[in-house]
Amino acid sequence: MTAALFILFAGLAIGCAISMVVQRNPLYSAISLIGVFISLACLYVTLAAPFIAAVQVIVYAGAIMVLVVFVIMLLNVEDEERRPLRLRSLVPIAVMLAAVLFAEAVFIIFFVQTNPKTPAYTVSDIGMTSSIGGGLFTTYLLPFEITSILLLMAIVGAITLARTGGLLSTRAAVVPGAQVFPRELLDRQRHIDDLTPVATHSTREAEQLLGVEHDDDGDEQ
Amino acid sequence: MVPQLSWYLALSAVLFTIGVVGVMIKRNVISMFMCIELMLNAVNLTFVAFSSFFRDLSGQLFVFIVMTVAAAEAAVGLGIIIAIFRNRESLDVDDARSLKL
Numbered sequence: 001m002t003a004a005l006f007i008l009f010a011g012l013a014i015g016c017a018i019s020m021v022v023q024r025n026p027l028y029s030a031i032s033l034i035g036v037f038i039s040l041a042c043l044y045v046t047l048a049a050p051f052i053a054a055v056q057v058i059v060y061a062g063a064i065m066v067l068v069v070f071v072i073m074l075l076n077v078e079d080e081e082r083r084p085l086r087l088r089s090l091v092p093i094a095v096m097l098a099a100v101l102f103a104e105a106v107f108i109i110f111f112v113q114t115n116p117k118t119p120a121y122t123v124s125d126i127g128m129t130s131s132i133g134g135g136l137f138t139t140y141l142l143p144f145e146i147t148s149i150l151l152l153m154a155i156v157g158a159i160t161l162a163r164t165g166g167l168l169s170t171r172a173a174v175v176p177g178a179q180v181f182p183r184e185l186l187d188r189q190r191h192i193d194d195l196t197p198v199a200t201h202s203t204r205e206a207e208q209l210l211g212v213e214h215d216d217d218g219d220e221q
Numbered sequence: 222m223v224p225q226l227s228w229y230l231a232l233s234a235v236l237f238t239i240g241v242v243g244v245m246i247k248r249n250v251i252s253m254f255m256c257i258e259l260m261l262n263a264v265n266l267t268f269v270a271f272s273s274f275f276r277d278l279s280g281q282l283f284v285f286i287v288m289t290v291a292a293a294e295a296a297v298g299l300g301i302i303i304a305i306f307r308n309r310e311s312l313d314v315d316d317a318r319s320l321k322l
Contacts, residue, residue, distance in 0.1 A: 002223055002224055003222040003223060003224050006224040006228060006229075010228070010232045013232065013236060014232070014235055014236065014239070017235075017236055017239040017240070017259055018239060020239075020243065020255065020256075020259065021239055021242060021243040021246070021247070021256065026249055026251045026252050026255075029251075029252050029255055030255060033255050033258065033259060036236070036259060036262065037262065040262055040265070040266055043229070043232075043266065044266075044269055046224075047229070047269050047270060047272075047273040048273050049269050049272070049273060049281055051281070052265075052269055052281050052284050052285070055285065055288060056265075056288075059288050059291075059292060060258070060262070060288065060291070063292065063295075064258065064291065064292060064295045067295055067296070067299055068251065068254070068255060068295070068299065071251065071299045071302060071303065072251055074303070075251075075302075075303070075306050075312065077249065077251060077312060083248075094245075098238075101238065101241075102238075105231070105234040105238075108230065108234075109227045109230055109231050109234070110227075126272065126273065126276055126277075126278055126281070127272075127273070127281060131278055132278065132281055132282060132285065135278045135279070135282050136282055136285065139279075140279075140282050140286075143282075143286055144286075147286050147289045147290070150289070150290065150293055151289065151292075151293055153293075154292075154293035154294075154296050154297050155296070157296075157297045157300065158296040158297050158299075158300045161297065161300030161301055161303070161304050162300050162303060162304075
């Protein structure tokens with residue numbers, strides 16, 4: 001029974017993973033990846049780890065993939081176009097490295113196979129929420145605290161990366177000289193189809209383009 | 222017939238390899254990001270399988286921590302992707318040649 005479930009969900013996971021790599025539309029890739037996550041959650045249940053299975057569904061299939069799909073929709077990603085293969089000379093090396101990786105995996109699998117352990121299918125509290133919480137707050141308290149610091153850093157980093165504040169902050173007094181502006185940054189109100197950037201060659205041109213006026217120079221617009 | 226530990230390890234190896242291949246052949250940043258998530262999940266499967274077969278709690282705790290790291294990675298990584306797209310109008314990794322945004 002468990003073997004049948006394993007084969008079912010393992011096949012589903014591998015099929016969805018291959019589908020994810022083969023798809024050219026990122027949205028289809030994301031949906032395939034959700035299939036992989038759900039299959040893995042089912043495998044966690046058969047491994048007597050219900051808490052990890054629930055967290056897998058909530059955090060991975062729920063939060064992370066919603067974020068990814070949101071970004072795909074936000075950026076309006078189109079399909080990848082087919083392009084000729086670069087670095088064709090490296091293909092034999094790639095095949096050889098893949099063979100080495102496969103051989104290592106086979107070696108490890110058979111190495112484990114010769115030392116079989118009795119699987120834990122008797123009733124135990126290993127995967128239960130209370131035992132995980134107990135371990136998390138006693139033995140592994142330091143990794144837990146480090147993880148919280150990591151999350152804080154991720155929050156600050158994400159806000160820093162996502163914050164635009166416009167092209168110039170409201171208190172900016174100095175306009176840089178020669179540079180290239182994306183057209184949509186210059187005019188946020190209108191929808192612009194032309195996506196070619198605008199180049200300026202002097203500070204004065206950049207000022208005119210951005211609509212920034214100098215106070216100390218009377219004759220400037 | 223009961224699944225052996227090696228079955229789970231083999232599945233994990235296959236999933237990890239598919240993730241590696243995806244990172245290699247994909248040129249879209251978001252697709253590469255999803256392949257990295259797949260690799261993280263393959264490692265998680267190994268952790269849970271060992272934890273369940275050896276009756277040790279540590280593996281599942283580390284899966285929990287790996288998931289937290291993956292969530293942080295998703296937040297920061299997608300922020301970087303949006304910043305790249307905003308500056309380059311493209312998600313192609315071949316277009317992003319310099320680290321300067």
